[in-house]
């Protein structure tokens with residue numbers, strides 16, 4: 001997969017596509033950008049408790065290779081769900097694609113959940129981006145979010161109160177009143193649009209690089225979201241500790257601080273010692289990277 005070679009790819013924004021590019025070529029391009037965004041998240045380091053090319057963070061059962069296999073298995077899904085958005089598919093059709101993608105991910109990883117949150121979040125964003133394209137709406141972040149809520153907001157609301165399987169997320173919601181991925185979706189992924197993406201753009205606007213921008217976005221997300229993966233592994237104490245440490249990193253200026261790398265590394269070591277893993281924030285970072293690559297503002 002040659003487009004996955006660059007460590008910190010900065011894909012061309014879609015508005016620069018030739019006007020004659022058809023919907024299929026558009027969907028293929030969005031699918032490539034979705035996989036690249038997941039790759040950008042994977043290779044980012046240091047990410048507290050998370051798997052990267054450097055180490056496996058707090059995880060005993062997954063490595064970077066597990067994530068790579070998962071990404072390869074999801075290429076077709078991102079193409080299909082973008083196309084489904086172009087075709088104005090109803091939510092039940094998107095849900096079918098999501099369920100099939102989860103099954104492919106689990107086959108590719110021998111049963112390990114690498115990207116369930118990403119399948120949901122980036123998948124819905126791909127559909128909304130496809131819908132914008134079909135309606136000739138310029139690809140701004142605000143337009144993508146508005147399209148998502150306009151087309152599938154009602155169904156996403158119903159999905160958020162659907163009990164679903166006895167997942168780790170469902171248990172965290174019951175035990176700690178944690179909100180998690182379903183509520184994020186029902187509200188149009190506000191953490192991606194109002195926290196992750198603005199943090200990415202702010203750091204870039206301040207003249208720092210893509211790596212720094214992604215680190216700042218990840219910490220901003222960790223400081224803000226209700227990550228059911230963190231609740232599942234660390235309970236209320238773990239969730240408070242993740243939020244406290246992330247807020248401290250942000251309050252010190254994030255990557256504007258000269259010693260940010262040492263701070264991020266100390267946080268990584270502390271999370272590994274407590275087995276904490278902010279997997280939900282990692283997925284939302286992937287989503288913010290996709291929007292950064294696709295949207296004009």
Ligand SMILES: CC(C)(COP(=O)(O)OP(=O)(O)OC[C@H]1O[C@@H](n2cnc3c(N)ncnc32)[C@H](O[C@H]2O[C@H](COP(=O)(O)OP(=O)(O)OP(=O)(O)O)[C@@H](O)[C@H]2O)[C@@H]1O)[C@@H](O)C(=O)NCCC(=O)NCCS
Nearest residue numbers: 098113114115116117167168169180181226227228279280
């Ligand atoms: C709506 C679904 C995402 C299902 O959600 P639910 O909460 O019911 O179920 P979970 O299986 O827990 O999946 C939620 C995943 O979402 C990520 N996440 C957590 N918090 C948030 C948040 N605040 N915002 C967004 N995303 C969030 C998180 O993904 C990461 O965690 C993974 C590891 O989790 P886990 O399996 O618990 O693994 P371990 O810690 O290793 O636990 P053990 O193995 O030790 O027990 C990590 O890889 C990240 O991906 C949660 O996993 C959605 O799945 C759904 O509805 N599916 C059906 C298909 C569908 O309808 N799709 C809609 C159209 S696309």
Ligand SMILES: Nc1ncnc2[nH]cnc12
Nearest residue numbers: 042050051114279282283
């Ligand atoms: N890099 C990562 N490590 C652990 N869990 C994750 N979920 C999504 N990305 C992840």
